[in-house]
Amino acid sequence: MGDCLPNNQYQYVGSELEIAREAKNWKTYFCSLIYPYLGNEVLEVGAGMGGTTQVLCQNHHKRWICLEPDTELASVIQDLIEQGDLPNYCLVKNGTLIDLDGSEKFDSLIYIDVLEHIKEDKDEVKLAINYLKKGGCLIILCPAHQWLFTPFDIAIGHYRRYNKQSLLSIMPENLDCQKLRYLDCIGVLASLGNRLLLKSSHPTLQQIKFWDDLMVPLSTKIDPLIGYSLGKSILGIWQKQI
Numbered sequence: 001m002g003d004c005l006p007n008n009q010y011q012y013v014g015s016e017l018e019i020a021r022e023a024k025n026w027k028t029y030f031c032s033l034i035y036p037y038l039g040n041e042v043l044e045v046g047a048g049m050g051g052t053t054q055v056l057c058q059n060h061h062k063r064w065i066c067l068e069p070d071t072e073l074a075s076v077i078q079d080l081i082e083q084g085d086l087p088n089y090c091l092v093k094n095g096t097l098i099d100l101d102g103s104e105k106f107d108s109l110i111y112i113d114v115l116e117h118i119k120e121d122k123d124e125v126k127l128a129i130n131y132l133k134k135g136g137c138l139i140i141l142c143p144a145h146q147w148l149f150t151p152f153d154i155a156i157g158h159y160r161r162y163n164k165q166s167l168l169s170i171m172p173e174n175l176d177c178q179k180l181r182y183l184d185c186i187g188v189l190a191s192l193g194n195r196l197l198l199k200s201s202h203p204t205l206q207q208i209k210f211w212d213d214l215m216v217p218l219s220t221k222i223d224p225l226i227g228y229s230l231g232k233s234i235l236g237i238w239q240k241q242i
Contacts, residue, residue: 021051022208025216030112030141030183030235031055037137037178037237039107043067045097045128046114050077053086056110064090065106067097097127108137116142116158122170129172132240138175140167144182144234148191152203167236175238182231185222186215191232 031052040062047053047066057064064087068074074094080086093099109128118124128138143153143161153161160166164180171177190211223231 023212025212027052027055029216029220034139037108037139041106042108043106043131044110047077049073050080052112066092069096104131105133106131107133108139111140113142115140116160119159125170126172129240134240136240138238140236142234144232162234171238174241176241178239179237181228181235183223183233183235184219185230186219187211187232190215
């Protein structure tokens with residue numbers, strides 16, 4: 001499977017990735033805020049099934065590494081590349097940051113709904129910036145607000161949700177914050193409804209489509225009007241200074 005490492009035995013515990021691929025409006029929304037910070041050489045950590053890669057990865061990039069520890073998920077991305085659904089400058093690596101050559105440097109590192117799955121998140125970020133060029137960007141999107149933590153978070157292996165303070169607290173000093181905002185204010189209602197009423201550990205395809213088709217478009221209009229002050233997700237972008 002290309003450059004995938006066959007001995008990696010990690011297996012992702014969640015089951016939501018397949019239906020999450022249907023959240024097209026959501027991916028388009030947050031990807032639009034990330035595009036300007038990507039640069040030519042990109043490392044996507046925890047690329048999953050490549051759903052976000054397909055939206056983010058545009059033709060002007062020079063190199064895009066999809067780093068994914070789950071062998072089966074990495075093989076899905078490899079198939080997308082071989083089928084022409086991802087550009088041929090995309091490369092799959094089955095593993096984590098410690099499996100990369102220490103001399104590798106990128107214009108950006110992306111963590112899309114990944115950091116909350118990593119127990120030692122501060123250590124992960126400290127390691128991640130070693131792979132950034134000077135002036136490169138660390139881009140993180142993750143679930144917001146611990147008070148929205150539900151059985152769904154537990155079921156898919158989340159250790160935590162974040163707010164601005166907790167996310168800032170794990171960032172090294174040599175990173176300059178470019179953007180830190182909450183996204184999807186209307187989606188908070190869906191998350192609260194699940195926590196207080198449904199208490200579901202797995203969202204259905206119908207629930208995902210209802211949120212993506214009706215709530216996300218509203219959030220894209222309201223979020224900027226309220227200064228991105230409320231949302232069920234948080235987006236942070238930091239630039240490496242030295």
